[in-house]
Amino acid sequence: MPLNEGSEPVIWDIQYGSPPTVLRHCKKCGRKSEYVSSGEFRVNAQQKNLDIWLIYKCSHCNTTWNSTIYSRVPPQRLGVALLERFHRNDEDLAMQYAMYIPLLQRNGAETILPDYQIIGEDVSLEKAVTIKIQSKYLLPLKISSVLRRKLGVSQREFDELLSNSRIKSNTEQDLRKCKLSADTLIAISQ
Numbered sequence: 001m002p003l004n005e006g007s008e009p010v011i012w013d014i015q016y017g018s019p020p021t022v023l024r025h026c027k028k029c030g031r032k033s034e035y036v037s038s039g040e041f042r043v044n045a046q047q048k049n050l051d052i053w054l055i056y057k058c059s060h061c062n063t064t065w066n067s068t069i070y071s072r073v074p075p076q077r078l079g080v081a082l083l084e085r086f087h088r089n090d091e092d093l094a095m096q097y098a099m100y101i102p103l104l105q106r107n108g109a110e111t112i113l114p115d116y117q118i119i120g121e122d123v124s125l126e127k128a129v130t131i132k133i134q135s136k137y138l139l140p141l142k143i144s145s146v147l148r149r150k151l152g153v154s155q156r157e158f159d160e161l162l163s164n165s166r167i168k169s170n171t172e173q174d175l176r177k178c179k180l181s182a183d184t185l186i187a188i189s190q
């Protein structure tokens with residue numbers, strides 16, 4: 001691993017201003033519109049099984065769209081504690097689902113990633129450093145965007161740093177293309 005041994009990594013924490021929004025046609029608005037998570041679930045009993053959705057609302061007219069979480073699931077499979085969280089619209093749970101892109105994709109939704117802040121120490125390109133990029137929610141953010149923004153470098157400068165191997169990832173991924181993963185470590189060298 002191209003890491004700088006013996007030094008603690010600098011932590012950059014990605015914080016999102018809101019969950020992703022969903023772009024879909026709104027019948028009432030008569031055009032494509034952004035739908036935002038309402039933070040509320042809908043639980044519906046179908047005989048002995050349950051359907052559970054996260055409710056989204058058109059940001060212009062409040063028309064709803066339901067994102068399927070569970071379809072015809074036996075309640076005992078979910079357990080009492082989880083079911084209770086669905087029933088009382090548990091804020092953390094609603095946020096976890098709203099931040100989970102694979103669920104939206106499974107429901108055929110076109111998603112728009114939210115804006116984000118990078119909380120953490122600025123680093124200088126003058127000295128070797130390892131950076132750990134982390135986030136509570138794993139959205140498919142391009143690592144190159146995060147690095148360029150926080151380092152304050154242009155696309156051309158960034159490309160140059162890559163071709164000179166001054167910026168590398170711990171997994172040797174192509175930093176021009178790859179997305180944030182659970183343990184993204186970046187090494188900057190001179």
Ligand SMILES: [Zn+2]
Nearest residue numbers: 026029058061
């Ligand atoms: Zn609408």
